[in-house]
Amino acid sequence: MVQSTALAMRKIKGFMQKTRELAKAEVKARIAPSLKKAEDALRENEAKYRTLLENLPQRVFLKNKDSVYMSCNENYARDLDVRPDEIVGKTDYDFFPRKLAERFRADDKNIMESGQIEDIEQSYIQSGKERFVHTIKTPIKEGNGNIVGVLGISWDITERKEMERHLIDAEKLATVGRLAAGIAHEINNPLASILLNAQMLAHTIKKEGRAAANTKAHVNTLEKVERAVHRCKRIVAGLLAFSRPSNLQLEPTNTNKVIEETLEDLEKQIKTRNVMVIKHFEKNLPIIMADGQQLGEVFSNLIMNACEAMPKGGQLRILTGFQTPDTRTSGEAMRAAGEIIKIEFSDTGKGIPEEALSRIFDPFFTTKGRGKGVGLGLSISYGIIKEHGGVIEASSQEGKGAAFIIRIPAKGLDSL
Amino acid sequence: MNALSKKFKILIVEDEEDMCETLSKILRDEGYNVVSANDAREAIAKVKEGGLGLIFMDIVLPDMNGVEAYKVIKKINPETTMVMITGYLSEHLLVKEAIREGAYSCLYKPFGMEEFLKVVKKIMPGEGK
Numbered sequence: 001m002v003q004s005t006a007l008a009m010r011k012i013k014g015f016m017q018k019t020r021e022l023a024k025a026e027v028k029a030r031i032a033p034s035l036k037k038a039e040d041a042l043r044e045n046e047a048k049y050r051t052l053l054e055n056l057p058q059r060v061f062l063k064n065k066d067s068v069y070m071s072c073n074e075n076y077a078r079d080l081d082v083r084p085d086e087i088v089g090k091t092d093y094d095f096f097p098r099k100l101a102e103r104f105r106a107d108d109k110n111i112m113e114s115g116q117i118e119d120i121e122q123s124y125i126q127s128g129k130e131r132f133v134h135t136i137k138t139p140i141k142e143g144n145g146n147i148v149g150v151l152g153i154s155w156d157i158t159e160r161k162e163m164e165r166h167l168i169d170a171e172k173l174a175t176v177g178r179l180a181a182g183i184a185h186e187i188n189n190p191l192a193s194i195l196l197n198a199q200m201l202a203h204t205i206k207k208e209g210r211a212a213a214n215t216k217a218h219v220n221t222l223e224k225v226e227r228a229v230h231r232c233k234r235i236v237a238g239l240l241a242f243s244r245p246s247n248l249q250l251e252p253t254n255t256n257k258v259i260e261e262t263l264e265d266l267e268k269q270i271k272t273r274n275v276m277v278i279k280h281f282e283k284n285l286p287i288i289m290a291d292g293q294q295l296g297e298v299f300s301n302l303i304m305n306a307c308e309a310m311p312k313g314g315q316l317r318i319l320t321g322f323q324t325p326d327t328r329t330s331g332e333a334m335r336a337a338g339e340i341i342k343i344e345f346s347d348t349g350k351g352i353p354e355e356a357l358s359r360i361f362d363p364f365f366t367t368k369g370r371g372k373g374v375g376l377g378l379s380i381s382y383g384i385i386k387e388h389g390g391v392i393e394a395s396s397q398e399g400k401g402a403a404f405i406i407r408i409p410a411k412g413l414d415s416l
Numbered sequence: 417m418n419a420l421s422k423k424f425k426i427l428i429v430e431d432e433e434d435m436c437e438t439l440s441k442i443l444r445d446e447g448y449n450v451v452s453a454n455d456a457r458e459a460i461a462k463v464k465e466g467g468l469g470l471i472f473m474d475i476v477l478p479d480m481n482g483v484e485a486y487k488v489i490k491k492i493n494p495e496t497t498m499v500m501i502t503g504y505l506s507e508h509l510l511v512k513e514a515i516r517e518g519a520y521s522c523l524y525k526p527f528g529m530e531e532f533l534k535v536v537k538k539i540m541p542g543e544g545k
Binding site: 184191192196197200221224227228 | 432434435437438439441442445476502503504505508524525526527528529530532
């Protein structure tokens, strides 16, 4: 019985052994090919993504949640002067100066905490040259939504930055050039008058001698010289108004009152040109912190321009009012203001040609004839309003008049 | 040019009155016959009247620029001898355009009396004193 049991056991063991072998063979025969297939597919897939990754002009890297590199493409590795497989396990501290590495790590941390994608523009010095890099860092999430690392894609934007800088330099140069040409033109005119009149007088005196001097004609010539010198003086004073630093004498100002005073000062000029002034003043206009004298200069410029645009008479409407700023309001100081006051001057004159409208605040730009305007009034006005944290805008329909609207923040001037 | 006799006038087109008067006086003192205009419209009207031997035309005028005015004047009288006057530099586009359009020359402010008269004498010899 014992023997037979032992025999049975052996048989069972043998059977089981056989079954295991068979199963192994079955697995080998059946599963192995599909396993290999899966492995091949995986390898193929990886190669595909590698190809994709390596052919991107961008630098791509992957870091885990401790900001340790897990992978990168050739381009990124080349920038760091390593092979792509060498980056695994390293951190930014292995490649960048400590301060920069700290900044990168702080960015990674922010992105992983917020879960938001971030665009970062950074500059660093490489071989003594400043380089600019644009990087998009994306948090990597697992299936359950947990953030496990950061994917970075970056590209060099040094060339673009240099082009932008050249463009700005060129624009600055062009502006300075235009300004210089404007100054030269304006000064050359009175200079010509001075030179010619002085030479003419000298010539006449030499020719005629003292006895034959025609005093009246000579005085007339000298007066021309004097006027030309005064013109030069006005141009220089106007230019200095640009160069002087902000020196506003701010005090609580009633804008309506400033307009009234300016109108009184200009009463004669307004009357002789047959201009009718129509006032729509807001009685409850907020008192603003402003330099009344300088605002008066602005109003005076606008009123005189309007009068000169209406040589045969016309209407000048002056409107004041106020509004509350909203998110669409342009300018930081304006948005911060509790209220914005609005002053509008509109005339029924000849208007401003469309092509002139965009240049109307440029220094030395004038649509008036020479000898009538230096072309600095509006650009000085623009500067004064800007110093008050406000804006001035012009609109016009040729032949139908022009309108100038000034907006100044009533409060928040302390932040200027 | 010698055919031009004293009956020919010189037109000064300059919007700045003092400058206009000064240039006119210098020419009159030298015995020339002078007329003047303060804008392009007035200048074109003077050209239509005829009898001009030479025009001095400022480039910046209140109604149109001097080069545009020159183009209009050329249509009325293609033989017009035009000398531009300007406070701009020779590189200015309008100065270049004027020369391309056939202007005799350009006087750059501040030019002196001698330079001014030299041009007149060259274009209208025997016309002054």
